[in-house]
Amino acid sequence: MPDDDHSPSPAPRRRVRRWEWVGLAGLGIAVALVLSLTTFDRGGDEPEAPGPAAPVGNPYDDGRRTGAQAVLDEWARAVRTGDTAALPALFDPQATPGFLDSEVRRADNAAQVPFSEFAYDIGLEPETPVPSGLADALGASDVWAPAVYLRYGIAGADAQSTRKPVSLLLARHGDEWKLVDDSPLPGSNRETWRGPWDFGPVTTRTVAGEEGRPSIVLGHPEQSAMIDLIAADLGDAVAHVTDVWGEDWSRRAVVMVAGSQEEFSSLVGSDHSGADIAAVAVSDAVDHRSGTASGQRIVFSPEAAGRLTDLTRVSVLRHELTHVAARPATEDGSPMWMLEGYADYIGYHGIEARFGDLAPTLAAEVARTGPPTALPANEDFRAGGDTARAAYESSWSLAAFIAAEYGEPRLDELYRQLARGPVTATDLDSRIRGILGTGTDGLVDSWAGWIKGQLSRP
Ligand SMILES: [Zn+2]
Missing domain, CATH: 1.10.390 (Neutral Protease; domain 2)
Structure with missing residues (x-):
């Protein structure tokens, strides 16, 4: 990136996720097991400003960003609206086999999800180096692996959107950029975050909260019974936490029920998804200016439905909601x-x-x-x-x-x-x-x- 007075300097970054889980052992009562903190500290104390990155003031980069953003916008629109017919034109003829098919499935899977926002941003971080010769192999005039983020929010339940990393390879043919691959590039540790809609059709239950603060439970049709139970518990659990903590929290939640261990790992991190774990709360970094934390999610494990009792399910839900409520007041x-x-x-x-x-x-x-x-x-x-x-x-x-x-x-x-x-x-x-x-x-x-x-x- 050029050191240019006219280019906005990227905000100092601090990306933090807090992990929380509650174990399934105990005598009919959930026993909380382990909490671990994972911090990706890149040298600052302020959370990254959300939203699309501004151009960096270099004509070559500006051109790349503008061109690549066009295909990202169309990709997001097609997935969000279920316009699967528009997807094939966005993919490189030599895109990784299965990439297009998985995006078609994803668009269908997410049809029930009430997104308030679903978009791809190009971040300001350095691009991932692309192996030499790849452009020639693809017959492309340029290849690029910028730092891309999926920015999404759930209508009503999310006060603000969350951003998740995407490892993306793009190729340019003429004036148009095309999607090539979203798996990690060799030598890069940047990964593509997978949401519930990457693991199968998503069904949702909205829970009307007090004062227009709806919560939502997301999962797959196979987990319908557990989704219904959590949805039935959620309103009272939110009120219960408010009784003790007070009203200074969002008083709503996004709860996900994972259908498989692989999905659970994806949603909470592979170090925090052992088979004896009932639920995990995760969040993005706290924005100390607004006193809020985006990306707060309570994720129930695939084992939870079979192993929690009515009593322990409620106590686990309240426990995790307490972390959600207290998150802005809690430092790692x-x-x-x-x-x-x-x-x-x-x-x-x-x-x-x-x-x-x-x-x-x-x-x-x-x-x-x-x-x-x-x-x-x-x-x-x-x-x-x-x-x-x-x-x-x-x-x-x-x-x-x-x-x-x-x-x-x-x-x-x-x-x-x-x-x-x-x-x-x-x-x-x-x-x-x-x-x-x-x-x-x-x-x-x-x-x-x-x-x-x-x-x-x-
Ligand atoms: Zn806890």
Whole structure:
């Protein structure tokens, strides 16, 4: 890119996805397992401005962008409107076999999805180098692999659109650019994001929310029963989270039900899609200027329908909705006992159950070695197995203890104070002291005593 005063400088970029999942183990109660954070930090703190990239002020690049954008616009229009007859003309005669067919299927699959926006943008990032000789092999005058994004939003449920990467190869023939391939180029780690419509026909249920805030559940016809159950739960779950968190959140959600492990991996990331995971919440980076996070999605795993009970399905949904509600107030790297304990506290809030049923792993640990002597550490949540289960259960019990002992408003205030990012032990102690009037050690001591009392109740 030329260093040109007339070209707008790209906004500093920070793309963040937060992963959250809830495990399927436990005694009839969902046990939250692991949360992990994935940060793609490219050197800035501000989220990338949405929308199409501006030309960069170089006539050669401008020409490429204008020409390529024309085929991208037509591609998006054809898929969004189901105009499959218009698709073949957009593809290079030597396009990768199957690429056109998959786009025709995609257009049909997405016919029921109420997009508020569906478009392709060319980003300002450097292009992916294309192997030499490819233009000749295609008989093209130019080939180009710019950084392309699919920008889409769901009408009503999305306050703003989200952008997902597309690895795209384009070839120019005369004045026209054509689509060649959307799989990763050799040597590039840029991938094409696949949405529910890439995995089969999509069916949707819209849930009328309060004050014109509809939520939506998307999935495939094979998951209709689960989609119906979640749609039936969703309105109450949103209201429940609002009761505890307050009204300063979107109070709506986009929920996806994955039909296969491959789809689940695509929607939440391959590191976060194990077979014991019930649901994951993901989002784009938080825009601190507007205090919002785009791309918030709650994704249920293909295993969830068969393994969640009515009770655990509702608590998982509330738990994930809590993350959605709190996302703009939550920085990555914050103490996870606070983030997860609070989400589980709202998830289980009002559910009548014995302490040992909600926290069986913790109860067993207390019986073996006594009550906790420290706050759960962030690494415990990623350890898997009983270590992670105990970390989640301990965090839930800690939040429940704080609410019981100090009241919900102070639990809420503690969340907002501790969700601001990584803290030192000294900072943690002083923030806890500022809200609860006792430091970390005092909190742990009284919490440990409370746990013993809970477990000794008949
Ligand atoms: Zn969680």
